[in-house]
Amino acid sequence: MTAMFAGVLPASRIYDPARLDAYVASREFDRPTLVVDVDRVELQYNALKAGLGRADIHYAVKANPATDVIHRLVQIGSHFDAASRAEIEICMGQGARPETISFGNTIKRVSDIAWAYEAGITLFAADSEEELEKIAEHAPNSDVYIRLIVEVSQADWPLTRKFGCDGDTALRLLDYAKSLGLNPVGFSFHVGSQTRQASMWAPSLDALAKIWHAAKDAGHDLSLLNIGGGFPAFYDEPIQAPTDYAAAVMQMVTEKFGHVDRIMAEPGRGMVAEAGVIVSEVMLVSRKSDRDMHRWVYLSIGRFSGLAETEGEAIRYRFETERDGDPMGPCIMAGPSCDSADVLYEKRPMPMPMTLKSGDRVLIRNTGAYTSTYSSVCFNGFPPLDVVCI
């Protein structure tokens, strides 16, 4: 595999798995801080790229838009998927060329479309007539792809029906796009966030390939397939290794879709989550009553300051403390705000050291994705999650 990376990996840049922990251990942090190892992002990009082969990686900027992350990804040849004008500006500010950026949100501001068009963006997503009309008016003659809804998903978090349209609608939208003077180039979809094994893509790909072939049979000249995200990160359940995973997905895509001129993939979580660790601390350990089974552990970070994805206890992060050798006991974990919804784990309490107390440092592993930007501006007067890239 080394040969594949020869063109993009300078020989001097070797990933050191101990660097992140050494950095964190040697420093004090005045508030909850996400530390991201940018070399780890590069390692992951290369691992995914090795499996994805000829598919273009469009990094989903929303997962972590830190400029150092974007800068490194530009350097090593990544393309980008942007959700808004601000995300496009971040990418171009780090040197990304506009033709490498897709404007993938199906719900765009009209003024953002016009701005993006002026900036040289030529590829837009849509899943409705009105969005196509907005694009046709403010970015005439652009390339568009139609986002399909994924009705069957084996993801940990299947997406809602918020995005995409069904096959009949999609075929009609291809025609409609053409009638508006746009260039409809193909389809996109998203199998669902955190799809842990490549084999879980199969039912979705089967259903989507049927629509693809129906569109071709109807005479549509499709050149682009955007397979979206879903690439997993390691939290508490096993996941397939990135290169194997990506290669298996690509093999299924080839089998089911046949030859496709251009394939895009949009890893976000799968690119950056494992490169980051949040440094937080224990604010308080308490018991509500003598009859309570579990202690409550309150951290300096909660659902409104970066850990939004614990909603419904969906994501189960790994915590580390310096007392992990001590006897462990189940704890209800909560954030520091006065909001009673700011509870991280209650239905499934988290084992934590019995000796834990206020002031102890707590590391939250693999938190490089979907943490910093979710953070509220100042809920309860707490500052947003700080971000340091190394």
Added chain:
Amino acid sequence: MTAMFAGVLPASRIYDPARLDAYVASREFDRPTLVVDVDRVELQYNALKAGLGRADIHYAVKANPATDVIHRLVQIGSHFDAASRAEIEICMGQGARPETISFGNTIKRVSDIAWAYEAGITLFAADSEEELEKIAEHAPNSDVYIRLIVEVSQADWPLTRKFGCDGDTALRLLDYAKSLGLNPVGFSFHVGSQTRQASMWAPSLDALAKIWHAAKDAGHDLSLLNIGGGFPAFYDEPIQAPTDYAAAVMQMVTEKFGHVDRIMAEPGRGMVAEAGVIVSEVMLVSRKSDRDMHRWVYLSIGRFSGLAETEGEAIRYRFETERDGDPMGPCIMAGPSCDSADVLYEKRPMPMPMTLKSGDRVLIRNTGAYTSTYSSVCFNGFPPLDVVCI
């Protein structure tokens, strides 16, 4: 009632109910914006104060910490309940004296406790041994009140067990506080957010009064009762008018607790929600499939840019558009981000005009509380909710 306000209401400051709408109608807003009528906050303060009588109002700053709101409340004699150092700084920056500010979060940073003590704050909340130890070490000799858990609630959103302790624990904590050199002055509680009618307080007050009397019987010299928040705002269900509501609560408190030297109340939502309106716009109206019952309406604001309290469809805001005279039909309402969880109303679709389209302005009423500070820093590259006070 006018006579009661004579001391605090300058004759020239008369609330004009048309001012907010006139301001909004006459202006363009480049991004989702919360407009707050500070005169309306003053009107509400006076209405609540008229019912609360001798109880001190400690405005819950977290509901809306806009400096203009705090400034007006300082001017008219409000006290404050702060959740963090930053909130204390906002209040003192607007002229609030430290003895009018309680540090009501039961989960405080040690460095914030020390800072607050130096700044002159003398009243702190606690519900656990460890928190008392933190206060005793960093704010020695301070007044503390113990937060009780409310096990029975008729609130729209009963609080979780995150805050407070049971009666046995509370009595032990009074002793423990004394042994640490603190001055335990009483109890606090919270009946639950959005308790729509005063009568709904009764079961909670009965249970809490038993603990109060048990503590007095045990020889504790209690001088402070903090009845917390729960004062409602008008969303989609009827609520009792503020003066009647507050007076009824106070009457029950007197009946059940007997004479109490000092009573505090902490309205937040009930003080500011109705003073604010969010100006947003329609980004897109679409249908996923010909077979779909409902349209999807995507707004420029969603769960991650200010409408966090729509989680689980808990709060049901009132929307207004210029097309409200047109035929209406049920819509699924969603935010603009690429996050599939960013859906506002799906289980109970919202009636909206059938003619609604991209670019239409949408007003979201009574959104002055718990919106601006929940807003994420830059999720998907969207800026936080803007705030304008008039």
